[in-house]
Amino acid sequence: MSTTEKTIVISRFDPDQDEAPRKQEYKVPCDPSWKVLDAVNFIKDELDSTVSHRWSCRMAVCGSCGMMVNGEPKLTCKTALDEYGDRVEIEPLANFPVVRDLVVELDGFMHKFESVKPWIKRVKERAEDMENFNEKGTYSQSAEELGQFKQFSMCINCMLCYSACPVVANEPEFLGPAAIALGHRYNLDTRDEGTEERHEIFRGEGTVFSCSYANECSEVCPKGVDPAAAVNQAKFGAVIDWAKGLVLPRAPHAAD
Amino acid sequence: MKTLLLKLEPLIWFMFGQGIMIGTMLLTGWILVLGILMPLGIVDPMNLNYVRAQQLFTTSLLGIPIAQLLLAALLVLPLWKGAHHVRSLLIDFGGGERDGIVGTVLYLIAIVGSVMGIGAVAGI
Amino acid sequence: MAGPAHPEAMAPPTPGRTRTAPPQMPSTWWSSPRIRTYLLFDATGIIYFFVGFLAIKIVGQLGEGPIAWQAQMKALENPIYIVFHVISLISVIFVAVRFFRLFPKAQPPAIGPAKPPPGPVIHAGLYVVWLGLTALISLALAGVIL
Numbered sequence: 001m002s003t004t005e006k007t008i009v010i011s012r013f014d015p016d017q018d019e020a021p022r023k024q025e026y027k028v029p030c031d032p033s034w035k036v037l038d039a040v041n042f043i044k045d046e047l048d049s050t051v052s053h054r055w056s057c058r059m060a061v062c063g064s065c066g067m068m069v070n071g072e073p074k075l076t077c078k079t080a081l082d083e084y085g086d087r088v089e090i091e092p093l094a095n096f097p098v099v100r101d102l103v104v105e106l107d108g109f110m111h112k113f114e115s116v117k118p119w120i121k122r123v124k125e126r127a128e129d130m131e132n133f134n135e136k137g138t139y140s141q142s143a144e145e146l147g148q149f150k151q152f153s154m155c156i157n158c159m160l161c162y163s164a165c166p167v168v169a170n171e172p173e174f175l176g177p178a179a180i181a182l183g184h185r186y187n188l189d190t191r192d193e194g195t196e197e198r199h200e201i202f203r204g205e206g207t208v209f210s211c212s213y214a215n216e217c218s219e220v221c222p223k224g225v226d227p228a229a230a231v232n233q234a235k236f237g238a239v240i241d242w243a244k245g246l247v248l249p250r251a252p253h254a255a256d
Numbered sequence: 257m258k259t260l261l262l263k264l265e266p267l268i269w270f271m272f273g274q275g276i277m278i279g280t281m282l283l284t285g286w287i288l289v290l291g292i293l294m295p296l297g298i299v300d301p302m303n304l305n306y307v308r309a310q311q312l313f314t315t316s317l318l319g320i321p322i323a324q325l326l327l328a329a330l331l332v333l334p335l336w337k338g339a340h341h342v343r344s345l346l347i348d349f350g351g352g353e354r355d356g357i358v359g360t361v362l363y364l365i366a367i368v369g370s371v372m373g374i375g376a377v378a379g380i
Numbered sequence: 381m382a383g384p385a386h387p388e389a390m391a392p393p394t395p396g397r398t399r400t401a402p403p404q405m406p407s408t409w410w411s412s413p414r415i416r417t418y419l420l421f422d423a424t425g426i427i428y429f430f431v432g433f434l435a436i437k438i439v440g441q442l443g444e445g446p447i448a449w450q451a452q453m454k455a456l457e458n459p460i461y462i463v464f465h466v467i468s469l470i471s472v473i474f475v476a477v478r479f480f481r482l483f484p485k486a487q488p489p490a491i492g493p494a495k496p497p498p499g500p501v502i503h504a505g506l507y508v509v510w511l512g513l514t515a516l517i518s519l520a521l522a523g524v525i526l
Contacts, residue, residue, distance in 0.1 A: 285517030291465025303523030341425025379443030
Protein backbone atom coordinates (compact mmCIF):
# COMPACT_ATOMS: atom_id res chain seq x y z
CA MET A 1 0.00 0.00 0.00
CA SER A 2 1.22 3.47 -0.81
CA THR A 3 2.35 5.69 2.02
CA THR A 4 2.46 9.48 2.21
CA GLU A 5 5.20 11.31 4.04
CA LYS A 6 4.00 13.62 6.80
CA THR A 7 5.94 15.82 9.16
CA ILE A 8 5.00 14.89 12.70
CA VAL A 9 6.03 17.51 15.25
CA ILE A 10 6.33 16.11 18.74
CA SER A 11 6.63 18.22 21.87
CA ARG A 12 9.67 16.95 23.79
CA PHE A 13 10.52 17.55 27.43
CA ASP A 14 13.18 15.79 29.44
CA PRO A 15 13.12 17.03 33.05
CA ASP A 16 16.84 16.20 33.43
CA GLN A 17 17.98 18.23 30.44
CA ASP A 18 15.32 20.60 29.14
CA GLU A 19 14.48 23.94 30.69
CA ALA A 20 11.14 23.96 28.86
CA PRO A 21 9.37 21.76 26.29
CA ARG A 22 10.78 21.96 22.76
CA LYS A 23 9.56 20.78 19.36
CA GLN A 24 11.12 17.97 17.38
CA GLU A 25 10.17 17.11 13.80
CA TYR A 26 10.03 13.62 12.34
CA LYS A 27 9.42 12.65 8.72
CA VAL A 28 7.08 9.69 8.86
CA PRO A 29 5.86 7.51 5.96
CA CYS A 30 2.20 7.28 6.87
CA ASP A 31 -0.19 4.56 5.83
CA PRO A 32 -3.66 5.88 4.89
CA SER A 33 -5.27 3.54 7.42
CA TRP A 34 -3.29 4.93 10.34
CA LYS A 35 -4.61 6.60 13.42
CA VAL A 36 -2.56 9.41 14.95
CA LEU A 37 -1.32 6.97 17.59
CA ASP A 38 0.13 4.71 14.88
CA ALA A 39 2.38 7.56 13.73
CA VAL A 40 3.63 8.18 17.28
CA ASN A 41 4.23 4.46 17.75
CA PHE A 42 6.14 4.38 14.45
CA ILE A 43 8.40 7.19 15.64
CA LYS A 44 9.00 5.41 18.96
CA ASP A 45 9.69 2.03 17.29
CA GLU A 46 11.64 3.08 14.18
CA LEU A 47 12.96 6.62 14.50
CA ASP A 48 13.57 7.69 18.06
CA SER A 49 13.14 5.33 21.00
CA THR A 50 13.50 8.17 23.51
CA VAL A 51 10.02 9.55 22.73
CA SER A 52 7.71 8.86 25.69
CA HIS A 53 3.96 8.54 25.40
CA ARG A 54 1.16 6.57 27.06
CA TRP A 55 -1.07 4.13 25.25
CA SER A 56 -2.52 0.72 25.81
CA CYS A 57 -5.66 -0.73 24.25
CA ARG A 58 -5.82 0.95 20.79
CA MET A 59 -9.63 0.61 20.88
CA ALA A 60 -10.79 3.71 22.76
CA VAL A 61 -11.60 2.06 26.07
CA CYS A 62 -8.46 2.48 28.19
CA GLY A 63 -8.29 6.27 27.97
CA SER A 64 -4.47 6.43 28.02
CA CYS A 65 -3.58 7.97 24.68
CA GLY A 66 -5.13 11.43 24.97
CA MET A 67 -2.91 14.11 23.37
CA MET A 68 -3.27 17.52 21.79
CA VAL A 69 -3.38 17.07 18.02
CA ASN A 70 -3.06 20.41 16.21
CA GLY A 71 -4.18 22.15 19.38
CA GLU A 72 -7.28 20.07 20.07
CA PRO A 73 -7.49 17.30 22.69
CA LYS A 74 -7.95 13.96 20.91
CA LEU A 75 -7.95 10.29 21.74
CA THR A 76 -5.15 9.44 19.33
CA CYS A 77 -6.19 5.82 18.80
CA LYS A 78 -9.58 7.01 17.59
CA THR A 79 -8.43 9.89 15.39
CA ALA A 80 -7.60 9.19 11.76
CA LEU A 81 -4.29 10.72 10.68
CA ASP A 82 -5.85 11.32 7.27
CA GLU A 83 -8.00 14.10 8.74
CA TYR A 84 -4.89 16.26 8.99
CA GLY A 85 -2.58 17.79 6.44
CA ASP A 86 1.11 17.15 5.84
CA ARG A 87 2.16 18.65 9.14
CA VAL A 88 0.69 17.40 12.40
CA GLU A 89 1.63 18.86 15.77
CA ILE A 90 1.33 16.57 18.76
CA GLU A 91 1.60 17.96 22.28
CA PRO A 92 0.86 16.61 25.75
CA LEU A 93 -2.65 17.28 27.09
CA ALA A 94 -3.16 20.97 27.83
CA ASN A 95 -3.80 22.16 31.40
CA PHE A 96 -1.70 19.34 32.90
CA PRO A 97 1.86 19.48 34.27
CA VAL A 98 4.13 17.58 31.88
CA VAL A 99 6.23 14.72 33.27
CA ARG A 100 8.06 13.93 30.07
CA ASP A 101 7.42 14.40 26.33
CA LEU A 102 3.74 13.49 25.82
CA VAL A 103 3.22 12.10 29.32
CA VAL A 104 1.29 14.24 31.80
CA GLU A 105 1.01 14.20 35.60
CA LEU A 106 -2.17 12.33 36.61
CA ASP A 107 -2.16 12.68 40.40
CA GLY A 108 -4.07 15.96 40.41
CA PHE A 109 -6.79 14.36 38.33
CA MET A 110 -6.93 11.22 40.49
CA HIS A 111 -7.23 13.37 43.59
CA LYS A 112 -10.19 15.32 42.15
CA PHE A 113 -11.72 12.07 40.97
CA GLU A 114 -11.62 10.47 44.41
CA SER A 115 -12.88 13.57 46.17
CA VAL A 116 -16.43 13.19 44.76
CA LYS A 117 -16.72 9.74 46.47
CA PRO A 118 -17.48 7.78 43.31
CA TRP A 119 -18.94 4.66 44.85
CA ILE A 120 -22.36 3.57 46.08
CA LYS A 121 -22.95 4.95 49.55
CA ARG A 122 -25.58 3.45 51.83
CA VAL A 123 -26.81 4.79 55.15
CA LYS A 124 -27.63 1.24 56.25
CA GLU A 125 -25.38 -1.60 55.20
CA ARG A 126 -26.71 -4.67 53.50
CA ALA A 127 -26.93 -6.89 56.58
CA GLU A 128 -29.18 -4.37 58.37
CA ASP A 129 -31.35 -3.64 55.39
CA MET A 130 -32.46 -6.99 54.01
CA GLU A 131 -36.03 -5.94 53.17
CA ASN A 132 -34.73 -3.69 50.41
CA PHE A 133 -32.80 -6.50 48.74
CA ASN A 134 -34.21 -8.92 46.27
CA GLU A 135 -33.77 -12.67 46.70
CA LYS A 136 -30.35 -12.58 45.03
CA GLY A 137 -29.07 -10.18 47.65
CA THR A 138 -28.63 -7.23 45.33
CA TYR A 139 -30.44 -3.93 45.09
CA SER A 140 -32.86 -4.18 42.22
CA GLN A 141 -32.87 -1.49 39.59
CA SER A 142 -35.08 -1.18 36.53
CA ALA A 143 -33.74 -0.64 33.02
CA GLU A 144 -35.29 2.80 33.10
CA GLU A 145 -33.50 3.69 36.34
CA LEU A 146 -30.25 2.48 34.83
CA GLY A 147 -30.92 4.59 31.74
CA GLN A 148 -30.93 7.76 33.84
CA PHE A 149 -27.23 7.55 34.59
CA LYS A 150 -25.80 5.02 32.13
CA GLN A 151 -24.47 7.69 29.78
CA PHE A 152 -22.44 9.28 32.60
CA SER A 153 -20.87 5.94 33.53
CA MET A 154 -19.32 5.51 30.06
CA CYS A 155 -16.39 7.81 30.94
CA ILE A 156 -12.97 6.22 30.30
CA ASN A 157 -11.00 8.87 32.26
CA CYS A 158 -9.07 10.00 29.21
CA MET A 159 -9.01 13.58 30.60
CA LEU A 160 -9.63 15.25 27.24
CA CYS A 161 -12.38 17.26 28.93
CA TYR A 162 -9.88 18.70 31.42
CA SER A 163 -7.68 19.81 28.55
CA ALA A 164 -10.57 21.47 26.75
CA CYS A 165 -12.08 23.24 29.76
CA PRO A 166 -11.26 26.97 30.03
CA VAL A 167 -12.16 26.92 33.73
CA VAL A 168 -9.73 24.09 34.55
CA ALA A 169 -7.02 26.21 32.92
CA ASN A 170 -7.60 29.15 35.24
CA GLU A 171 -9.12 27.80 38.46
CA PRO A 172 -6.95 25.03 39.92
CA GLU A 173 -9.50 24.14 42.63
CA PHE A 174 -12.30 23.36 40.16
CA LEU A 175 -13.32 19.68 40.35
CA GLY A 176 -13.59 19.54 36.57
CA PRO A 177 -15.90 17.82 34.10
CA ALA A 178 -15.16 14.09 34.48
CA ALA A 179 -15.10 14.11 38.29
CA ILE A 180 -18.39 16.00 38.56
CA ALA A 181 -19.97 13.78 35.89
CA LEU A 182 -18.95 10.70 37.86
CA GLY A 183 -20.24 12.12 41.14
CA HIS A 184 -23.47 13.01 39.38
CA ARG A 185 -23.67 9.48 37.97
CA TYR A 186 -23.81 8.11 41.54
CA ASN A 187 -26.29 10.79 42.57
CA LEU A 188 -28.63 9.54 39.84
CA ASP A 189 -28.14 5.91 40.86
CA THR A 190 -31.23 4.64 42.71
CA ARG A 191 -29.05 2.36 44.89
CA ASP A 192 -27.03 5.26 46.23
CA GLU A 193 -27.79 7.40 49.28
CA GLY A 194 -24.87 9.82 49.17
CA THR A 195 -26.45 12.57 47.06
CA GLU A 196 -26.63 15.25 49.74
CA GLU A 197 -23.04 14.67 50.76
CA ARG A 198 -21.82 14.90 47.17
CA HIS A 199 -23.83 18.05 46.66
CA GLU A 200 -21.99 19.52 49.66
CA ILE A 201 -18.73 18.59 47.94
CA PHE A 202 -20.07 20.18 44.75
CA ARG A 203 -20.66 23.40 46.68
CA GLY A 204 -17.24 23.20 48.36
CA GLU A 205 -13.85 24.48 47.26
CA GLY A 206 -13.93 22.84 43.84
CA THR A 207 -17.41 24.24 43.30
CA VAL A 208 -19.50 23.16 40.31
CA PHE A 209 -20.60 26.79 40.00
CA SER A 210 -17.16 27.64 38.60
CA CYS A 211 -18.37 26.01 35.39
CA SER A 212 -19.33 28.66 32.86
CA TYR A 213 -20.98 26.16 30.49
CA ALA A 214 -18.52 26.57 27.64
CA ASN A 215 -19.64 23.05 26.67
CA GLU A 216 -16.10 22.30 25.44
CA CYS A 217 -15.88 19.13 27.58
CA SER A 218 -18.84 17.64 25.73
CA GLU A 219 -17.49 18.74 22.36
CA VAL A 220 -14.23 16.82 22.82
CA CYS A 221 -15.55 13.79 24.73
CA PRO A 222 -14.75 10.69 22.63
CA LYS A 223 -17.38 8.56 24.36
CA GLY A 224 -20.45 10.80 24.16
CA VAL A 225 -20.66 11.14 27.94
CA ASP A 226 -21.72 14.80 27.73
CA PRO A 227 -20.04 15.96 30.96
CA ALA A 228 -21.43 19.48 30.49
CA ALA A 229 -24.94 18.10 30.89
CA ALA A 230 -23.90 16.34 34.11
CA VAL A 231 -22.17 19.41 35.54
CA ASN A 232 -25.14 21.64 34.85
CA GLN A 233 -27.63 19.10 36.17
CA ALA A 234 -25.42 18.89 39.26
CA LYS A 235 -25.66 22.67 39.74
CA PHE A 236 -29.42 22.37 39.76
CA GLY A 237 -29.33 19.57 42.35
CA ALA A 238 -26.77 21.39 44.48
CA VAL A 239 -28.96 24.52 44.56
CA ILE A 240 -32.10 22.55 45.52
CA ASP A 241 -30.22 20.79 48.34
CA TRP A 242 -28.74 24.10 49.46
CA ALA A 243 -32.20 25.73 49.63
CA LYS A 244 -33.58 22.69 51.50
CA GLY A 245 -30.67 22.91 53.93
CA LEU A 246 -31.68 26.45 54.85
CA VAL A 247 -35.01 25.27 56.26
CA LEU A 248 -34.65 21.56 57.05
CA PRO A 249 -32.14 19.81 59.34
CA ARG A 250 -29.53 17.72 57.55
CA ALA A 251 -29.67 13.93 57.70
CA PRO A 252 -26.47 12.15 58.81
CA HIS A 253 -24.11 11.09 56.02
CA ALA A 254 -23.58 7.48 55.05
CA ALA A 255 -20.22 5.96 56.02
CA ASP A 256 -17.65 5.88 53.19
CA MET B 257 -13.90 37.33 49.90
CA LYS B 258 -13.42 34.18 47.88
CA THR B 259 -14.92 32.26 50.84
CA LEU B 260 -17.92 34.55 51.00
CA LEU B 261 -18.53 34.16 47.26
CA LEU B 262 -18.19 30.39 47.61
CA LYS B 263 -20.89 30.38 50.32
CA LEU B 264 -23.24 32.49 48.20
CA GLU B 265 -22.52 30.68 44.92
CA PRO B 266 -25.87 28.78 44.80
CA LEU B 267 -27.78 32.05 45.25
CA ILE B 268 -25.60 33.88 42.72
CA TRP B 269 -26.08 31.11 40.20
CA PHE B 270 -29.84 31.18 40.78
CA MET B 271 -29.97 34.93 40.10
CA PHE B 272 -27.76 34.49 37.04
CA GLY B 273 -30.09 31.75 35.76
CA GLN B 274 -33.11 34.00 36.15
CA GLY B 275 -31.20 36.80 34.46
CA ILE B 276 -30.25 34.83 31.39
CA MET B 277 -33.66 33.17 31.05
CA ILE B 278 -36.25 35.75 32.11
CA GLY B 279 -34.02 38.76 31.42
CA THR B 280 -33.43 37.69 27.82
CA MET B 281 -37.10 36.92 27.23
CA LEU B 282 -38.23 40.31 28.55
CA LEU B 283 -35.46 42.43 27.02
CA THR B 284 -36.02 41.43 23.40
CA GLY B 285 -39.32 43.30 22.94
CA TRP B 286 -38.18 46.21 25.14
CA ILE B 287 -35.05 46.86 23.08
CA LEU B 288 -36.87 46.31 19.79
CA VAL B 289 -39.63 48.86 20.41
CA LEU B 290 -38.21 51.38 22.87
CA GLY B 291 -34.62 51.29 21.63
CA ILE B 292 -35.02 50.89 17.87
CA LEU B 293 -38.51 51.17 16.36
CA MET B 294 -39.65 54.26 18.31
CA PRO B 295 -36.42 56.28 17.97
CA LEU B 296 -36.43 55.55 14.24
CA GLY B 297 -40.05 56.69 13.99
CA ILE B 298 -41.24 53.32 12.64
CA VAL B 299 -43.56 53.21 15.64
CA ASP B 300 -44.94 56.56 16.77
CA PRO B 301 -43.27 57.46 20.11
CA MET B 302 -46.51 59.24 21.08
CA ASN B 303 -48.04 55.77 21.50
CA LEU B 304 -45.95 55.65 24.66
CA ASN B 305 -46.45 59.20 25.87
CA TYR B 306 -46.26 60.02 29.57
CA VAL B 307 -49.92 59.33 30.34
CA ARG B 308 -50.01 56.00 28.52
CA ALA B 309 -46.62 54.89 29.85
CA GLN B 310 -47.88 55.58 33.37
CA GLN B 311 -50.99 53.56 32.66
CA LEU B 312 -49.22 50.68 30.93
CA PHE B 313 -46.50 50.26 33.55
CA THR B 314 -49.01 50.21 36.41
CA THR B 315 -51.42 47.74 34.79
CA SER B 316 -52.59 45.18 37.32
CA LEU B 317 -54.40 41.92 36.93
CA LEU B 318 -56.64 40.60 39.71
CA GLY B 319 -55.05 43.07 42.10
CA ILE B 320 -51.50 41.93 41.26
CA PRO B 321 -49.35 44.77 39.85
CA ILE B 322 -48.26 42.50 37.02
CA ALA B 323 -46.71 45.22 34.84
CA GLN B 324 -44.60 46.54 37.69
CA LEU B 325 -43.38 43.06 38.56
CA LEU B 326 -42.40 42.37 34.95
CA LEU B 327 -40.74 45.77 34.69
CA ALA B 328 -38.77 45.18 37.90
CA ALA B 329 -37.61 41.80 36.54
CA LEU B 330 -36.62 43.48 33.27
CA LEU B 331 -34.52 46.08 35.09
CA VAL B 332 -32.95 43.85 37.76
CA LEU B 333 -32.32 40.42 36.25
CA PRO B 334 -30.08 41.38 33.30
CA LEU B 335 -27.63 42.93 35.78
CA TRP B 336 -27.09 39.50 37.37
CA LYS B 337 -26.53 37.87 34.01
CA GLY B 338 -24.12 40.69 33.25
CA ALA B 339 -22.19 40.45 36.50
CA HIS B 340 -21.81 36.67 36.33
CA HIS B 341 -20.75 36.54 32.70
CA VAL B 342 -18.30 39.42 32.99
CA ARG B 343 -16.81 37.58 35.96
CA SER B 344 -16.34 34.34 34.04
CA LEU B 345 -14.99 36.25 31.04
CA LEU B 346 -12.34 37.82 33.26
CA ILE B 347 -11.46 34.39 34.70
CA ASP B 348 -11.06 33.01 31.18
CA PHE B 349 -8.53 35.73 30.45
CA GLY B 350 -6.36 34.63 33.35
CA GLY B 351 -8.10 36.39 36.24
CA GLY B 352 -8.64 33.32 38.42
CA GLU B 353 -6.34 34.76 41.11
CA ARG B 354 -8.23 38.05 41.42
CA ASP B 355 -11.66 36.43 41.21
CA GLY B 356 -12.50 37.06 44.88
CA ILE B 357 -12.26 40.83 44.68
CA VAL B 358 -13.44 41.16 41.05
CA GLY B 359 -16.48 38.94 41.63
CA THR B 360 -17.42 40.81 44.80
CA VAL B 361 -17.26 44.18 43.03
CA LEU B 362 -19.33 42.92 40.09
CA TYR B 363 -22.07 41.49 42.31
CA LEU B 364 -22.06 44.67 44.43
CA ILE B 365 -22.74 46.62 41.24
CA ALA B 366 -25.60 44.21 40.49
CA ILE B 367 -26.99 44.66 44.02
CA VAL B 368 -26.82 48.46 43.82
CA GLY B 369 -28.42 48.34 40.37
CA SER B 370 -31.16 46.04 41.65
CA VAL B 371 -32.02 48.52 44.41
CA MET B 372 -31.99 51.37 41.89
CA GLY B 373 -34.20 49.37 39.51
CA ILE B 374 -36.78 48.51 42.18
CA GLY B 375 -36.67 52.16 43.28
CA ALA B 376 -37.31 53.31 39.71
CA VAL B 377 -40.33 51.01 39.35
CA ALA B 378 -41.70 52.07 42.74
CA GLY B 379 -41.28 55.71 41.72
CA ILE B 380 -43.57 55.52 38.68
CA MET C 381 -4.12 34.27 24.60
CA ALA C 382 -1.65 31.58 23.85
CA GLY C 383 0.62 30.51 26.62
CA PRO C 384 0.64 29.06 30.07
CA ALA C 385 -2.41 27.93 32.04
CA HIS C 386 -2.58 28.66 35.77
CA PRO C 387 0.69 27.23 37.16
CA GLU C 388 -1.27 25.15 39.69
CA ALA C 389 -3.74 23.76 37.14
CA MET C 390 -4.20 20.00 37.66
CA ALA C 391 -1.25 20.00 40.08
CA PRO C 392 -0.86 16.86 42.22
CA PRO C 393 -1.82 17.25 45.93
CA THR C 394 1.81 16.52 46.85
CA PRO C 395 4.65 17.28 44.42
CA GLY C 396 5.95 14.29 42.44
CA ARG C 397 9.54 13.09 42.50
CA THR C 398 10.62 14.67 39.25
CA ARG C 399 10.45 18.20 37.93
CA THR C 400 7.49 18.83 35.62
CA ALA C 401 6.93 21.37 32.86
CA PRO C 402 4.13 23.81 33.77
CA PRO C 403 0.67 23.26 32.26
CA GLN C 404 0.03 25.01 28.94
CA MET C 405 -3.14 26.14 27.31
CA PRO C 406 -3.38 25.16 23.66
CA SER C 407 -1.69 27.92 21.71
CA THR C 408 -4.70 28.13 19.42
CA TRP C 409 -7.48 28.08 22.00
CA TRP C 410 -9.04 31.43 21.19
CA SER C 411 -8.95 30.90 17.45
CA SER C 412 -11.28 27.92 17.60
CA PRO C 413 -14.76 28.97 16.37
CA ARG C 414 -16.42 27.21 19.30
CA ILE C 415 -14.32 29.06 21.85
CA ARG C 416 -14.92 32.36 20.09
CA THR C 417 -18.66 31.77 20.24
CA TYR C 418 -18.37 31.00 23.94
CA LEU C 419 -16.26 34.07 24.68
CA LEU C 420 -18.71 36.25 22.76
CA PHE C 421 -21.54 34.68 24.75
CA ASP C 422 -19.82 35.67 28.00
CA ALA C 423 -18.96 39.08 26.59
CA THR C 424 -22.66 39.83 26.09
CA GLY C 425 -22.62 40.21 29.88
CA ILE C 426 -21.12 43.68 29.32
CA ILE C 427 -24.06 44.56 27.03
CA TYR C 428 -26.58 43.26 29.58
CA PHE C 429 -25.00 45.50 32.22
CA PHE C 430 -25.39 48.59 30.01
CA VAL C 431 -28.88 47.67 28.78
CA GLY C 432 -29.99 47.05 32.36
CA PHE C 433 -28.67 50.36 33.69
CA LEU C 434 -30.03 52.27 30.67
CA ALA C 435 -33.47 50.71 31.24
CA ILE C 436 -33.28 51.71 34.91
CA LYS C 437 -32.55 55.28 33.84
CA ILE C 438 -35.44 55.27 31.34
CA VAL C 439 -37.94 54.02 33.92
CA GLY C 440 -36.49 56.42 36.49
CA GLN C 441 -37.25 59.34 34.16
CA LEU C 442 -40.88 58.21 33.96
CA GLY C 443 -41.08 58.82 37.71
CA GLU C 444 -39.71 62.35 37.24
CA GLY C 445 -42.77 63.61 35.35
CA PRO C 446 -43.94 64.27 31.77
CA ILE C 447 -41.16 66.68 30.78
CA ALA C 448 -38.39 64.36 31.89
CA TRP C 449 -40.07 61.43 30.13
CA GLN C 450 -40.46 63.35 26.89
CA ALA C 451 -36.80 64.41 27.08
CA GLN C 452 -35.78 60.80 27.71
CA MET C 453 -37.72 59.55 24.68
CA LYS C 454 -36.11 62.32 22.60
CA ALA C 455 -32.64 61.36 23.90
CA LEU C 456 -33.13 57.78 22.73
CA GLU C 457 -33.23 59.11 19.15
CA ASN C 458 -29.52 59.88 19.41
CA PRO C 459 -27.78 57.61 16.85
CA ILE C 460 -25.35 56.40 19.52
CA TYR C 461 -28.24 55.01 21.53
CA ILE C 462 -29.82 53.49 18.42
CA VAL C 463 -26.59 51.78 17.40
CA PHE C 464 -26.14 50.53 20.97
CA HIS C 465 -29.68 49.15 21.00
CA VAL C 466 -29.16 47.40 17.67
CA ILE C 467 -26.02 45.74 19.09
CA SER C 468 -28.01 44.86 22.20
CA LEU C 469 -30.80 43.28 20.17
CA ILE C 470 -28.29 41.14 18.28
CA SER C 471 -26.68 40.15 21.61
CA VAL C 472 -29.98 39.21 23.20
CA ILE C 473 -30.99 37.08 20.21
CA PHE C 474 -27.55 35.42 20.21
CA VAL C 475 -27.82 34.67 23.93
CA ALA C 476 -31.31 33.25 23.48
CA VAL C 477 -30.30 30.97 20.61
CA ARG C 478 -27.19 29.59 22.33
CA PHE C 479 -28.72 29.37 25.78
CA PHE C 480 -31.94 27.67 24.61
CA ARG C 481 -29.82 25.10 22.79
CA LEU C 482 -27.80 24.29 25.93
CA PHE C 483 -30.71 24.51 28.38
CA PRO C 484 -32.61 21.23 27.78
CA LYS C 485 -29.73 18.88 28.58
CA ALA C 486 -29.03 20.70 31.84
CA GLN C 487 -32.42 19.61 33.17
CA PRO C 488 -32.36 16.76 35.68
CA PRO C 489 -33.68 13.44 34.27
CA ALA C 490 -36.37 13.45 36.97
CA ILE C 491 -37.53 15.75 39.76
CA GLY C 492 -39.03 13.31 42.25
CA PRO C 493 -41.63 11.33 40.31
CA ALA C 494 -42.04 14.09 37.68
CA LYS C 495 -40.08 13.87 34.44
CA PRO C 496 -39.30 16.92 32.36
CA PRO C 497 -40.42 16.66 28.72
CA PRO C 498 -37.90 15.46 26.10
CA GLY C 499 -35.15 17.89 25.08
CA PRO C 500 -36.58 18.93 21.69
CA VAL C 501 -39.93 19.73 23.34
CA ILE C 502 -38.24 21.95 25.95
CA HIS C 503 -36.20 23.59 23.19
CA ALA C 504 -39.30 24.35 21.11
CA GLY C 505 -41.20 25.47 24.22
CA LEU C 506 -38.52 28.03 25.06
CA TYR C 507 -38.81 29.53 21.59
CA VAL C 508 -42.62 29.68 21.85
CA VAL C 509 -42.46 31.48 25.22
CA TRP C 510 -39.67 33.81 24.07
CA LEU C 511 -41.34 34.83 20.81
CA GLY C 512 -44.74 35.03 22.49
CA LEU C 513 -43.48 37.30 25.27
CA THR C 514 -41.57 39.43 22.77
CA ALA C 515 -44.68 39.87 20.64
CA LEU C 516 -46.79 40.69 23.70
CA ILE C 517 -44.32 43.21 25.10
CA SER C 518 -43.71 44.80 21.70
CA LEU C 519 -47.43 45.21 20.99
CA ALA C 520 -48.07 46.57 24.48
CA LEU C 521 -45.24 49.12 24.26
CA ALA C 522 -46.28 50.12 20.74
CA GLY C 523 -49.79 50.79 21.93
CA VAL C 524 -51.48 48.14 19.80
CA ILE C 525 -52.81 46.25 22.82
CA LEU C 526 -53.58 47.26 26.43
